[in-house]
Each structure stands twice: as structure tokens, then as C-alpha cells.
Amino acid sequence: MDYASFSRDALDCFCKPLWQDIDYLVHYRRNIKELRDQAQKLNAVVLDVNILVDQAASRGERIRNQVEDWVRRAKDKALEAQNLNNEIQANQNHRCFSTCCTPNWRSRYNLSKQAVSIAKEMGVIYGEKNFEGVSLPVLVSPPISKPTAPAPVGHFMLFESRTHARDDVLKALKHDKNNIVGIHGMGGVGKTTMVKQVAEKVISEGLFDRVVLATVSQTVNLRKIQDSIADGLELKWEKESEEGRANQLRAKIMADKTILVILDDIWESIDLSQVGIPFGCDLEACKSKILFTTRREHVCHTMGCKENSSIHLKILSPEDSWNLFVKTANRVLDSSEYEDVARQVVGKCQGLPLALETVAKALGDKDVEEWKKAVRRLQMSVPANPDHLYNKVAECIKLSYDFLKDPKVKAFFLICCLFPEDHNISKIVLARYAMGLGLFRNAETLDQARGDVDTFIKNLIDSGLLLKSNKDGRVKMHDVVRDTAIIITSSGDEQLFYGDSKWLFMAKAGSGLQQWPRDRDNCFERYTCSLCYVQ
Template identity: 45%
Template sequence: MTSETKPNHPLIVIEIRPRHKTFSKSVPVEAKEDPGMEIVSSVLQVGELLWNPVKRNVGYLVHYKRHIQSLEVLVEKLETTKNDYQRSVDAALMNGDEVRSEVQKWLKDAEKAIIDAKRLNNEAGENKTCLGGCCPNLKWRYTLSKRAVNETEELNKIKEEKRFETVSLQVRRPVEFESTMSTGDFEAFEATRQAMDGVMKALKDDNITVIGVHGMGGIGKTTMVKHVGVQACKDKLFDHVIMAVISQNPNLVKIQQQLAEMLALNLNEQTEIARAARLKERIMRGKKILIILDDIWRTIDLSRIGIPDHCELQNCNSKVLLTTRIWNVCHAMKSQEKIHLDILSEEDSWALFVKKANRSFESTNLCDIARKVARECGGLPIALIAVARALGDKDLEEWREAARRLEMSQTTNLDDEEDVFRCIKLSYDYLKGNDAKSFFLLCCLFPEDSDIQIEDLLKYGFGKGLFRDANSMQDARSTAHLVAKYLKACSLVLDGEQDGCVRMHDVIRDMAMRIASSGDGQGFFVKAGCHLKDWPTNSLEDYSAISLMGNEICNLPDELVCPKLQILLLQSNFEVQEIPEDFFKSPNALRVFDISSTEISSLPSSFNLLTKLQTLHLDRCQSITDVSILGELKKLEVLSLRESGIEELPEEIGHLTNLRMLDLTMSTYIATIPSKVISQLSKLEELYMQLSFADWGKKVEGEDDKTNASFDELISLSSLNILKVDISDAECLPKNVGFLRNWVNFDICISRDPVHRSMNVHLSKNIVTPYSRALFLDTSINTLPDWFNTTVTERVEKIIYLEPRSLTDILVEYDHGKLHGLKFLHLQECREMVTLINTVTRVPNKPVLESLEELHVFCWDCLQQLCIGELLPGSLGNLKFLEVEQCEGVAEALVPSNLLQRLQNLEVLIVCATGIDYIFKSQGLEQGETVLTKLGEMKLENLPELTNIWNGPSQPDMFHNLKSLTISKCKKLKTLFTFAVAQCLRQLEELWVEECHSLDKLFGLSEGFIVQDYEIIFRQLKNLALQSLSSLTSVSAGSARLLFPSLEYLHVLDCPRFLTSTSDFHSKMQVQLNNEQHFLFLRKRYTCFMRKFHLSFLFHCIFSISFKGNG
């Protein structure tokens, strides 16, 4: 080839001699003076500049596979990171926190980058060719490889940006007053209506900032102002209504906390002044706030709480509504409007009395006597209700006797409290049995307005000698709950805020203390929660019960001189550091002693003089390490050492041969239990040891010649009814036993991981339905000994599998464990199973899991299907709750037809973070077959591949009971349902759809469906929320007419293409658009629902707590 014919292209030169790009560096300096060499050097420098981009371009072809593979690896890593952050974000949202905007942006950027990268990888998988398939398509490869490099750089950039210490701001939203306040069976009689009208009028007067409601105790002030608060919210007089109970002994810290919590304000300041300043600042900068202060007994300085003064309240359009028994308090608190709540008129009193007596008064004689009794109640609702319920089922003679006693007990004292006392005393006298009366009086030992755990009343009552007719502690517990229910029916106690608790109205509590003090030697000295810093100076010799719980006492007296004392309650005096050595030296009759939550470091030598003690609580006394002296308390029956600091259960505990209950729950320091200690507790009925000791039968650490107590010792306890215990390994269980025990209740955790054991304790407290026989396993049932399966697994109601070793087939577990009574099943990280139920490889000859009510499947990546094969009728027939989360391997339909037709009683469905295309698939069902007729709640979240909720022909009456539907982050979903399915949603009340970016219609067409003049009526839909739906244009496709006659609230946010107005929904109600407070209330209520049922949320929270705690 001649020089004339050579193509004049730098590519050829550089390709032939690429190394010459560095040639100029080796040329001597003097050579640069040669003009010819200068030209060569210049050419080479230009070639070097041109080579780099060309080399990069060539590299796109040469390294095509490497670039694609690198991108795949990076996508997988980034997706894992994104999913981790997403789970943290979901947990934060469930907790009511606000997600950081930078985190939200990062998640969106990561999601987009991952989608783009996956699309590129899919294109690369197509393997395009040219020249009839003989050669790879180089242009296509070049383009793809270049894009892969760019995508890789983008992913690396996003990956580097993910340095977030926290994903959320713990911004709490104000609590909606309506959602927290229950006014009970409120009935506004004439006196109440007049007072309410006065209050509502004053609330609308801009010149009034402080309103006082006064009236005698038990007249209904609290109930009325709660109702006023609810009405003020409905009338939009205020943006927030907050409330605190002041009581006889005001606790400023507690009052501030009550108000702050309702404003979603964190008060972290340590001093009272700083807390008050912070609360005041929040009230001043907030919107209109109504502050209700209930039950004020004397003048208090509102500025010490943090409540603005009169002028400041006016400036921020806020008001104070207070209640008190005393008019002078209203005056001293500068109430501009003082409203008296009067007693009920005679006719209103009679109407209330008849209603609460729940009987007919047709007999003239009975009616006359009953009216006389009602008059004796003085028009006080609390007295009328108590007496009516006490006498409701009594005969004529007992009514006459009651009327006589009320009349005889009248005094010349004009104090209104005397009327109340006579009525409450009458109700008390009519209580059936001494146990009910003593149980009632025990309630007044607790602080005013506090929740009282029935379990505490049981233990104290048991120590005092109640429930002795019960055959066991469990029978006594049942009786205690029945008595509590009976007292509630008699209106002598109220429901507590927490489950398993009761409360006492302050008037009833005052009367109970008077009753308790009226008997010889039965006096109660109660100063619970009164901020006492010193031991009382009163003479306490004649009291049978002393309650000083919840104070700030630092020092106990050197000697307790109380010869009649039976109950001493000193718990939650956090500053008490010691019990003096001679404290119990003087004779006493002490049977119940509680000194929990104190800093005492030892028990005094005089402790062994408590020879009559039957109930002892030393919970949360972390400084005590030696409790060997307890072995002297031979009559002790209930011993609670929850969350104690002891490291070894002393041998002396074995001397407590009358012990019936031992509680060591969460005493995490216990590492040693000597042999033959527990086996000596021959009368033990209940043993609680969760999250304490777990190494049964293992060598004591550091002492090779000593062995811990074996599990055989528990089996030897013939009276044991309740067993809650941890076992570190299935090997700790004996292979054979001489006896089979019939434990009534048990909760046994077998796990090598202490974090898992911690989860079990917390889950036991949080699960809505408490199952009395539970098992937590990190292994399979077939690894457990036969005696254990007979005693435990065949009777178990709840099983949680967490990272179980050797679990390969749930039907094998079902058969081996004979799990016919199983009601609750949780499976997590079952790495050796790809299918939950497989009836192809193992064909059952009868229904399986027939009693199961709740099924939770969580964090199980290798799971592909819930069910393969046919299920016999009756299988899963009682399943009410199904939750599937973080099972990304599940594809196509979550609930295919073979499973769908068995879920006839399903009520709640939660599906999150799975790879499914459909929720339900109906192919295979017979036409007209009824399914999902009881499903009431459905939540679908973070389902990136979901294209349809229902796939296949619709069925009659499906979804006809669905009331609440939430759909979030389903990016491929284009419509929720077809019209054929939508017409089944007759009971739907709430619909919440957010972050479904492909969704263009809520309801769409199905093939062959004619919509001309078609009409669907959603009769029950009240709340509709549409948020962050970028493609949504309308509610429905075509010309179908959708009617929402009951729609009250419509929330539309970040839906730029959605132009539908409120009138288009054809509601008969006045639709409120974007009422933020209402939808915050809905989200809060929904969060509460999820916290109850969403087990994976609990696992997230518990794991986080456990991880931090062990960090």
C-alpha cells in the first residue's frame, strides 16, 4: 500500500503503535530543537489525547460481559441496602415518626436507578446478533456496555450517599382528643344540659379564657367536660383539646407529661421550670388549644405547669376549662365564668335509677319504695348508679330493708359527702361475699386515678387470705377476674386504660378508705403517690394496711412498730437504699410486703422475723445480689423477683416448701441454679423464668464439678400448673421421664440465641390474643423427645419458628407433633423450605391445620409458594388472620384457587414486600363458588411486581364484608379492581391508596364488560385517601357512574393529574376535603391496629431494642 492510498485516519496510527504515546518522554532535550522531531512529538501528543476516548470506546466492546456482570452485582447489593432502609422507614412510619426528606429522596433515586439497571440487564439477556445470527451485534453490545458503565457509576454514587445515622425524625403528631376520650354511657339530663350549654357559650366568647365548672363529687363533672371537649372538636372551636387530671396531690411532672403527650411534645428537660417553659412555648406557638384541668382541689399556679396567663391565652386563642368541687377554687383560679353543675332533678334521678337497676317497677309497692331509695341518693349520679345496681335483682323485702337503712343512717351533718358515703356504704354492704368486699377495699391502696393490675390484687389478696376456697392459684386468678367484673357491674370500679386493669373513681376511693378505717383493727393508712419525702410522723400502730407506694421517701424508720400490720406497700420509692437492720424487730402480723423498684442492696437480718409473710415482691431491685435469707420465710407462698440483680438462685430457696408462685422473669443475670433446689418446692404451682436462666443441666461456668439444675426437676413438681421457661438447647431436655405432667398453661422457648428468647418475652406481652399454651422453636419438632411432644406439642396453641434448624416440611411437623389444636403459627427464616404446605409430596388423608386462626409468614426469602397441591375441605377452615411479609421469592399468585377456596373465614390479610404478581387467582374455582365473604381488613404494601389484586373471573359475594382497604407502594398496579369486582365492595368504609405510580384509575374495565349507563354504589364508604399517585386521572374508566352517598372525608395529595372534584362523588354528606386532623387520626388508628396484629412490626421493634441492648 503506497502512502497515497493510506487512509488519513489517526485511529490506524494509534492502533498500530499505541505505546508511542510515551515516546516523547525518552527523547533527549536537545532533540526537541530539531524541527522534524518537534513535528513528530506534536503528532504523538495529539494521538495521546485521541487515544484515551478511543480506548474507552473499544473497552466497551472488549469488556462487555464484565461491565454487565459488575452492574448485576452492584444492583443486588444496592437493592439489599435499599430494602434494609425501606424496612427501617416502614417501622418508623408505623411508630408515627416523620421520615427524613433526604432518606425519601435517596430511596426514590435508588429505586429509579435499580429499575433502569434491571431493564438494561434484561436487554443484555436478549443476546442480539447480526448477519443471520452468525455474529454478535457489536453496535448493540457497544451501546449496552456503555450504558452499563454509566449505570454502574450512578449506582456507586447513590451507594456512597447512603450514610444516614437515622432514617426518621421522631416527630410526634398531636393526639386527637376524640380518639382517646371515652365519655362512656353519657346521658345529658336537664342539669347537665344547662351546664354544658353554659360552657359551650363561654368557649365561644373571645373575652373569656378561664372557665370553671364546680359541683359536688360524683355529680359527673369529668364526664361532662370530656363530652364538651369532643363537641368542641366537632364544632371546630379548637384545633387541639388536651386534658390532665390534677387530683388531691398534684404531681406537676405527671400533669406536664399528660399535656405534653397530647401535644406530641417531648419534655426531656430535667427541672420543673424548664419543662414548664417548654410546654408554655408550645402552647403559645400552637393553634387554638382547649386545656382541660380536671379535679382541682386547691389553688394551683398554672404558670408552674406551663400554662400561659390570661392575656397570653387570649393572644394564642386558647382557653382553660377546669373542674373542682369547690366554688372558691374557681374564684381563686380567676375563672371569668363559673358554672355550677347541679344535682339531678327528682324525675331525672328516677329515670337514671330505673335505667341502671335494669328491671321493671310495675308493682305499686316496689315502685314507691324504689322511688324513696332513689330520693335518698340525693340526685348524685354516682350514688344513684351504685345503689340501683346493688339492689336491681333484690326482692321487695330487701328493698324495704335498704330504704330503712338509708333513712336510719341520715345525720344532721349537712355535708353532701355524707349522702354519698351512705349510698356507697349501702352498695358495699350488698356485695356478695367477703372476698368481693376485701378485694374492693384493696383497690384504695393504690394512687388516685391510677390503673390497678388485677394480678397485683390477686397476689396481695392471696397473701391476705382471700380466695382460699380456690383449688389452685389459677382458680384464684379466675375468681379475681370474676370479682373485678362483678365490681364493675356494681359501678364500684371502672375499666382501666390497660387490659387486665381496673380504676377507682376518686369519690368511690375516698369512701372505700372511710369504710376500711371504720372496722376494728382494719384501718388503712394510704398516702400513695403523694410526693412524701419523709416517713409519716403519724402513729401507725393501729393500721392493718399501710400504702406509701409511689413517693419520694429516702429513709425508712429504724424500727416499724405496727403490731396489727398485715400489708405494707413501699414500691416505687426510688430513693430508698436500705432497710434498717431492726426494721422488722417489733412483733407484727405482716403477710404482704412489696418494696419493688427501690435501690436497696441487701435484706436486713430482722427479715427472718417475718414468719407470717405470704406474699413478697422484690421486683426491679437490681442492687440486691443475695437473697439467701428468704429461706427463713417458711410460710411464703408468692415470691416475685422480676428483673432482679441476683446471679445465682441460692440453695436456701429450696426451704420454701409452701411456695406456690415463683417469678424470676427477666432476671437476666441468673447464671446458676444449683441442683435439687427447685425440686424441693413441692407445692409450686406457677414458675415464671422467661429471659432469665436457660442452661438446664449444663456445667456451671468455671466450676467443672458443679452442674446446674436439670429440666427433670421441673417435671418432678407434681403441683406445677403454669410453666414459662427458656431452654438454651433441645439437648437440655431429658430423653426420657418418669412422669408426664399436664401443665395447664405453658410458654416454652427453645433457642440458642438470647436475642430470640428476648423476642419471645416481648411478643408474649404484645400479642392481642393471649394463648395459654405456647412454644418458641429454633429447631423442628422431630428433634424433640417423645415425652415432650406428648406433654407439650400435642396440646400447644401457639408456635413461633425462628430460624429453625432441620425444618423441611410443615406437614411433617403437623403429623409428628399432632398439632390439631394449633391456633397461632409464625414462621420466620425457614431456610430449608421453599413451600409452606405441599400436599403433592405428602398427601394428607384428613384436613390439616384445621384449628389454625392466625398465620404469620415473615422474612423467608426462599419461600416460593404458600401451598402446592389440593387441600382437603376443613383444612385452614378457621384461619382468620394471614400475614405475609418480606418473602421476595413468592411469585405469581399469593393465594391461588386451591388455597382460596379453603380460606372461608379469613378476616384480615396483610401482605408486604413480596414479589407476587397477584394476590388472589381464581382460575380453577367453580363458577358461583363463594370465597372471601368474611374478609374485613386488607393491607397491601410495597409489592413492586403486583399487577392485579384479583386475577380471573369474579365470584359472587367476594369481598362483600371488606370494610378497610389500604394499598401502598405497588408501582405496577394500574387499577385496584375491575367493575365486576368493585360491585362486590358493598361494605367498604375506608379506602387508602398511596405511592402507586402506575395507577391511572381506581376501577377499570374487564374484557367483555359493558359499562354504558352502568352504576356502582359504594354505600358505606366514608373515608377516601389518595396520596402520591402521579398517574391517577380519574376514579373509573369509561362512562360508568360511581356513587359514594356516605362519603364524608376526601384526602387528595400529590395527585397532579387527578382533576375530579368532590361533587363528582355524588355524596349526600358535606364532604370535607383534605381535613388533615381527621386523616392523621385515621393513620393513628390504623397504626394502632397494625401494632396489635402486625407481628413483623413487633419483630422489627424488638430486634432493634434487643440489638441496642446488647450492643
């Protein structure tokens, strides 16, 4: 062992802190002078930056968050240096003992040590002034008239069962930490109407200076989305390429006052940067926010929503459903017979606004016998008038079905329509049906199939095609969704091919089948018959 080297290292470890402490005393005056020099230099730069900030603000420009943060930290540190300097002045003539002229060495040590630390921190802050300009550029655009929200649609009524959801959305938008808020719910539940009413509310309360809305839809068209947002911002394109338009749109949103960008009907997570919408730190910096709607709950997560900014829009309560139906039908139910039939129709629509409005509009001018026929047809899952009564609802739900990529998930969804209305469907029974129909050909046991069942169910719930049940191990299918599924499976217009089999579900709900149905035009390898109430 090199004892000389060891002794030298040990001595260095012991002496370095000691020399530092001695330095605080020996170079007291130098350290105090360095503190004052750094403070003077930093204050001079802060003064220059403040002048630039005032000039930019007078032009209506938005000050960069980076600049505001730097000025705040610089002022705080300069004030800390000033307070220490005042303490140094107060202790300049202080002595350890009142009868002695000896300086107060302990006080000098503490003050010198603080001066070194604060001077070093001010030097770091001074070196961080590397931002380019103090403000964001302003794009020239036509004068802005009084802010307006997108026009509402349909017969919107602020139902009690909708007030809570609207308030949840407003609360999420008001939260400082939420830059993006999502509303998810099944097709036809009223998401578009909800966001337009939220838009009116935030404008009336002054939460945002502008509100713009763009519809995304299943097939994303970037130029169409960009045009919709640009129209709302009264922005004229200077570039024609999608990238150039995105850059111009981003600069406009960053430079403008607070904006609420509403993206309606998102099917999958989209790249906001390709559209030209700021996100992350940029979105937070410009104080604007994004509100979007989707049928798929998982899209809220992939788009960056937090737990308190992902809002589930549920179906209407029975009372609100009735009020919407009566208002949309636009007729007086002048007899108990009319009212009884109407309540049966409302019950079949199960709180789905789109279904309620569609049925009410179709039946509004019909006599009571037509209403009774409609009830019987709805009970049998056959539309009374396919062109007007059911197409709008079925199209909305079938779109969600068509968007399912896995044919096995599609087949699994169709199996669910074999159960009775409002039935709490057992996951175990679903697994048995699916195995019997050959969906899980690689699964040898029921337990092996249940893992796939859980995955399928989650996919369908996220797509708004199944509902969670209040009973463990079970799920539910909304009645209107079930009716649409039955139309898909039993119409013959769309026959499902899976593997080497051709499927057709001969589902005739409530018709009381007396014999096995026959299809003379086609030969199918397998039929599925649901015997819900065998006596």
C-alpha cells in the first residue's frame, strides 16, 4: 500500500472543506462585491426585458411563457440578494463583543457563504436568457366580431340527466391542468349536441374568446379539418400544402387569444401536429384547449385525457326521454290510448336521443293505429318504415359495427343479439356459444376461451356496442343496438363469413316460432336459433 498517497488523499478530504470555510472569512469583501456586481448585472437585463415586454404587450402580442418565468425567477433572486445586502449593511459595524472592536467573525462567515451561493445562482439565471424574442408573432387577420359558438342542432333540451354531464365537461375545461377533454358515448347518444351547448356556455361565461368546431369522422381528411378550423378563426391560407397550412394554423392558434377547438366524431387517435393544432406544452402555453367527442372510450386515453377529463355521456332518464319524444313528435297526446302507445315506443328507444327523435318524427303525424303497428314492429325488431323510421339509428350503430376490424369480434357481437332484451348476459354463456360456433378453434377448454371473451367484450364496450352491467361477470346490450344487430344478421343483406362457414342468424324476436325457419334461396352450413323462453 502507498501510505504516502493514502495520507495525501485523506489530508485533501479533510482540508478542502476547511480551506473553503477559511476562504469565506479571508475573501469576505470580495464575495460581497461579487454579490453586488451580479445583482447589478441581472437587474439591468431584467429592466431591458421588461421594456421589450411592455412594447410587445402594447402591440397586442402574447408574451412567451418562457420569458414570464425567467423574469419572475430573476426578480425573486435579485430580491433575495437585496435582502442579504441589507443584512450586510446592518451588520457592518457589529462586533462580537460590545466592548471590543473585533469584527463578528461568525456573522461574516455566514454572510459571505450566503453571498457566494446567491451570486452563483444569479449567474446561472443570467446565462439562461437565451430566448429568441419575448413574444409570439401576430398573424394579420380580419377584425373579429363578437365571439360566437357553433350553432346548436336539433331540439336540444337541457334535461336534468344531461346537466350533470355538461357541468362535468365545464369543470374539466376550467381545470388548469386539463388541456384536452374528451366526451365518449355510444352512437346517437347526443355527443355533438352536447359539445355545441358547451360551446355556447363557455362563450357566455367568457371562458374562451373563440370556439371553433371541425368534424373528423371515420375517414380523416386533414384538409377538410384544417378548413373548418381556419373558417372559425377567419384565417386565409398563405400555403396550399398540408404541412404549410398546419404551420400557419398552429401559429395562428398560438398567437391568438384563448381558443376552444372542438373535434367532433373522432374514431381513432389523430396526430394533432399534422392538423396544425398545438399540443402538450405548446397548447398549455397559449391557454387554448381541445374538446372532442368519440364513441370509443380508449380514444380518450390515447388522445391524452386524464381521469377527470374523460366524460361519459350516458343515455337519457325515462322522464327526459318522454319529454324529448313528446316535444319532437310535436303533437298533443289527446287520449290515454295515444299516451299508452307512445310510452311503449319511448320505452323501446331506451333513452337514446337519436332513436327517440327519429321515431318521434316518423310517427308525429300518424294516427293511433299506425303507432300501434310501429310498436308491434319494434317489438319484433322489424322497422315499420325502413326509409324513415329506423335507418338513421341503424346506420349510426352499424357504422360502429363495420369499424370493428376483427371478424371474430363482429361475430361475437352478433351472438349477443340472441339474448332477450335488457338481459344481463353471462360471460361464461357467451364463451360457450362462441366455442360452439367455432370462434375459438385453438381453445380446448372454456377457461382458455374466457380470456378472449374478456378482450372482445372490452373492445365492444369501448365501441359503444355493449354496456357494462351492474352484475359481476355479465354485460348488457342496448335494445336499439340489439335491434340493429338483428337486422344485420337476419336481413340476408350482409351475411357473415368466418373461416369456411357462412352464417345467417334467423332472429325473429317475439314472433313465437313454431317451426324451423327455411331459406330456399341459399344453403347455409349452420343456423342459429335463440330459444329465450322455452316452456
